[in-house]
Amino acid sequence: MRALPPALAASLAAGVTTLARAWAVTRRDGVTLGFTDHDRPLAFDGIAFEAASGLTASTVEQGLGLAPDSHTVEGALQSAAIRDIDLEAGLYDGAEIRLWLVDWQDPASRVLLSRGQIGEIRRGSHAFEAEVLGLAERLNQPHGRAWLTGCDARLGDARCGVDLEQPAYRGSGSVTAVIAPETVEVAGLEGFASRWFDRGRLAWSSGANAAQPGRVKLHRAAGAVRVTLWAAPAAPIQPGDAFEIRAGCDKAAATCREKFANLMNFRGFPFMPGDDWTTTYPNSGEAHDGGSLFRG
Incomplete structure (x- = not known):
């Protein structure tokens, strides 16, 4: 009371x-x-x-x-x-x-x-x-570790261990043209492979959105370099707006190994059977000896 x-x-x-x-x-x-x-x-x-x-x-x-x-x-x-x-x-x-x-x-x-x-x-x-x-x-919020095939760590945190300040994982540039409210052509990222910044983080360092964060949906380097955000920023993007960008991760074991050389810190369970495995049935000609099904 x-x-x-x-x-x-x-x-x-x-x-x-x-x-x-x-x-x-x-x-x-x-x-x-x-x-x-x-x-x-x-x-x-x-x-x-x-x-x-x-x-x-x-x-x-x-x-x-x-x-x-x-x-x-x-x-x-x-x-x-x-x-x-x-x-x-x-x-x-x-x-x-x-x-x-x-x-x-x-x-x-x-x-x-x-x-x-x-x-x-x-x-x-x-x-x-x-x-x-x-x-x-x-x-009412879930706590504790999630048992998933993908990694449940945040890229760059203590559990992940990747240093996003390394030159290989960070870049900076500026907008040269606005294609759509969330898509821009940029300069300054020419040395990075296409899709390197997919699912990454972007922070505007000048313009009306300065200090505002963004999440990268797509990064394309074929021809003119384009960056697409998941959502348009609060204020319209203008040519000349500068930004800092960090690499992204799709939480897959192969990405952790090949892109970041960090498989020892991978926090997922890539060999855990999923729903598709539990609903399969045996076929003639397949090996059914109880051994590992992993062929990677």
Whole structure:
């Protein structure tokens, strides 16, 4: 049972209340923004809560036990603090969000209703909707090692051991032409084989997207070098925009051996039977002596 501050409890018991909701959002870049559905600004805990900011909230679903609490917040892109480019850049993905019920006549009379992080964000042309997940959602996430044929390490981390700062695995260049919002022709990567940067990481070092990361979908070096991202960046790419790029990995054992010479650190199980093996049946002329089926 939640304990209410005496002043807030008395206000609720009076039958006539002056209540509003207030949200504080701490983005991935450390910036904290405040919003309230009241028609005047509020301030407490060193946070200024913008009035009538376009945020509204659904009913908060809460229950006993470890079931994750959740609710959604909706907003129009009318606040100067909520910019479309920041949503597109992922600054709100996983952001911490706190929700208070507060007496707007006396902001010291308030109670924290929920605390969690922003989950899925759905964007329209002029508005957005964000799912807010409670702290118990962390217990709903898978933990531990995955037993897969492919590697479950992240390229370049301690378990992988590959040094992506080596010249063979990194490059830099600039955009020479924009083919599509997510596809560009570039200069500076002529010494790398085609597909070398497939599934790699790209970071813009100049232009409107400076310091924003990107994920490489395709890298082609036949003729003019082209790089295609999985998603177009927040701001349109312009000729002359510079970037740093790192090699990618498809998590296969052959790639680990041939591209990175790192098979000793491979974290997958390439010889583990899959569903196709369990559904096969014996054929005449095949060897059925119980030996290894690996022919690599």
